[in-house]
Amino acid sequence: MTGTAVPPITPRGEEARYYERLRAHEVTYQGCADCDSVIFPLRTVCPGCGSESLEDRVSSGRGSIHSFTTQHRAGHPLLADRVPYTLVLVDLDEGFRVMADLPGVDPESVAVGQSVEAWFDDIDERLTVLRFRRAGEDS
Numbered sequence: 001m002t003g004t005a006v007p008p009i010t011p012r013g014e015e016a017r018y019y020e021r022l023r024a025h026e027v028t029y030q031g032c033a034d035c036d037s038v039i040f041p042l043r044t045v046c047p048g049c050g051s052e053s054l055e056d057r058v059s060s061g062r063g064s065i066h067s068f069t070t071q072h073r074a075g076h077p078l079l080a081d082r083v084p085y086t087l088v089l090v091d092l093d094e095g096f097r098v099m100a101d102l103p104g105v106d107p108e109s110v111a112v113g114q115s116v117e118a119w120f121d122d123i124d125e126r127l128t129v130l131r132f133r134r135a136g137e138d139s
């Protein structure tokens with residue numbers, strides 16, 4: 001990194017649960033027991049039917065690229081040494097989308113529909129970040 005310290009994060013509510021599960025190397029989403037909706041990000045009420053009968057589920061982390069963009073300007077000083085980097089919007093196999101980066105790849109080689117899988121970058125003892133890699137590749 002560039003020497004810039006990782007800013008402290010203070011997740012609350014469902015966000016805190018999501019980050020705790022990332023620390024355990026799990027991508028968490030929810031399912032509604034009443035209408036069977038797949039829900040991400042985590043919530044307290046189903047956006048489909050209003051039910052509070054939501055259960056946490058763990059994704060396989062596998063999916064395909066729905067869309068992507070390559071950043072040529074860092075969105076934060078912590079990312080300055082990674083420019084250019086590719087952000088991907090991934091359709092996970094369980095039926096929800098998530099955005100993360102796809103580090104260490106030639107942006108010209110990224111395509112919609114490519115298979116990807118989650119990997120977990122333990123930034124420090126407080127923070128784990130969700131990233132993706134092409135299916136079958138090492139991080």
